[in-house]
Each structure stands twice: as C-alpha cells, then as structure tokens.
Amino acid sequence: MCLACKHVDDVVIGAPFILTEDLIKSLNIKKVVSIKNSKEDTALKRHQDIDQLKVARDQGILEEVEIEDEFYNVTTEEIS
Numbered sequence: 001m002c003l004a005c006k007h008v009d010d011v012v013i014g015a016p017f018i019l020t021e022d023l024i025k026s027l028n029i030k031k032v033v034s035i036k037n038s039k040e041d042t043a044l045k046r047h048q049d050i051d052q053l054k055v056a057r058d059q060g061i062l063e064e065v066e067i068e069d070e071f072y073n074v075t076t077e078e079i080s
Contacts, residue, residue: 017050021059030061032056
C-alpha cells in the first residue's frame with residue numbers, strides 16, 4: 001500500500017530489522033514512519049525488547065502513526 005502512495009518518495013524493501021545511522025545517512029532518509037499497535041509483522045519474542053527505531057527516534061525523524069480503522073489490523077491468519 002505504501003508503494004503506491006503519492007506522498008512517499010521511496011520505500012526500502014528488505015530493510016534491516018534495526019535501523020542504523022549509516023543506513024539513514026547513506027540513503028539520505030528524512031523521515032521514518034512506523035505504524036503503532038498493529039498486529040501485522042510482530043517481532044519474535046526474542047526481539048521484542050529491542051528498539052529497532054532508536055536511532056530515528058534519537059534523531060527526531062521518527063513519526064509513529066496509529067490507525068484506528070479495523071481494516072488495517074486484518075492479517076492473513078484472520079482471513080482464512
């Protein structure tokens with residue numbers, strides 16, 4: 001859905017789990033957007049205490065969006 005959004009310049013497909021300062025600099029990233037409270041793409045239990053967006057948060061380029069619409073919380077497991 002994000003790939004077709006006219007407000008998005010680029011989407012990094014296959015981005016690493018932990019966003020690094022080097023990646024932000026090399027790709028000239030100006031804003032990182034994350035969806036909060038979504039059941040989609042939940043981290044494995046062993047990774048849940050890792051803040052993968054810490055660098056973006058510390059640089060002030062992180063925007064966390066919370067979507068209330070139930071449509072965005074549908075997973076493939078719930079469809080079948």
